[in-house]
Amino acid sequence: QQPVQSPQAVILREGEDAVINCSSSKALYSVHWYRQKHGEAPVFLMILLKGGEQKGHEKISASFNEKKQQSSLYLTASQLSYSGTYFCGTEDSGGSNYKLTFGKGTLLTVNP
Amino acid sequence: EAGVAQSPRYKIIEKRQSVAFWCNPISGHATLYWYQQILGQGPKLLIQFQNNGVVDDSQLPKDRFSAERLKGVDSTLKIQPAKLEDSAVYLCASSLDKGTSGAKDTQYFGPGTRLTVL
Numbered sequence: 001q002q003p004v005q006s007p008q009a010v011i012l013r014e015g016e017d018a019v020i021n022c023s024s025s026k027a028l029y030s031v032h033w034y035r036q037k038h039g040e041a042p043v044f045l046m047i048l049l050k051g052g053e054q055k056g057h058e059k060i061s062a063s064f065n066e067k068k069q070q071s072s073l074y075l076t077a078s079q080l081s082y083s084g085t086y087f088c089g090t091e092d093s094g095g096s097n098y099k100l101t102f103g104k105g106t107l108l109t110v111n112p
Numbered sequence: 113e114a115g116v117a118q119s120p121r122y123k124i125i126e127k128r129q130s131v132a133f134w135c136n137p138i139s140g141h142a143t144l145y146w147y148q149q150i151l152g153q154g155p156k157l158l159i160q161f162q163n164n165g166v167v168d169d170s171q172l173p174k175d176r177f178s179a180e181r182l183k184g185v186d187s188t189l190k191i192q193p194a195k196l197e198d199s200a201v202y203l204c205a206s207s208l209d210k211g212t213s214g215a216k217d218t219q220y221f222g223p224g225t226r227l228t229v230l
């Protein structure tokens with residue numbers, strides 16, 4: 001089942017902070033975050049695993065609440081380069097294959 | 113390290129025609145994925161290969177879509193015949209892991225092929 005992302009879109013001024021949320025109705029094993037700029041491939045940002053392990057980008061942080069099946073991506077002191085569409089991909093617990101289901105995305109626009 | 117390569121980058125065809133896309137994953141990556149991304153949506157998995165075997169094709173419209181990964185390296189995705197609703201970007205991705213549950217490896221995406229069906 002597709003995870004739900006919120007907000008759908010957000011507009012910031014350079015230097016402001018933003019939080020993007022991702023929630024699922026299923027128990028999750030991991031959450032993966034990607035950023036996609038217009039006309040380009042999705043670029044990996046972060047993996048959050050059940051049990052607390054994280055791997056990813058130094059300047060972007062995220063949290064994973066296993067009990068609530070939710071993840072949040074924190075973008076602090078935003079830069080113009082942060083603009084793009086952010087997708088979360090979720091992997092269900094107990095799945096036999098490594099398979100990600102992506103949300104519809106959150107469009108982030110950072111203005112000067 | 114070279115990334116995931118895809119070709120062509122753009123393709124315009126008329127409905128009922130056939131089309132094929134090619135993907136070369138990152139060297140040494142065991143798992144290859146094909147995704148369909150419709151405008152304004154997240155990528156949707158069509159098929160997943162582990163080496164040259166199909167792991168998951170549950171969302172592949174098998175009456176018109178087919179894919180193969182001969183020799184466990186590059187892959188082709190074919191649509192025959194195409195419909196208007198197939199207009200989308202087709203993304204290929206690869207990962208190092210063997211596709212087992214509890215994945216800890218990143219999926220790396222190629223630039224995609226933008227298909228327009230008229």
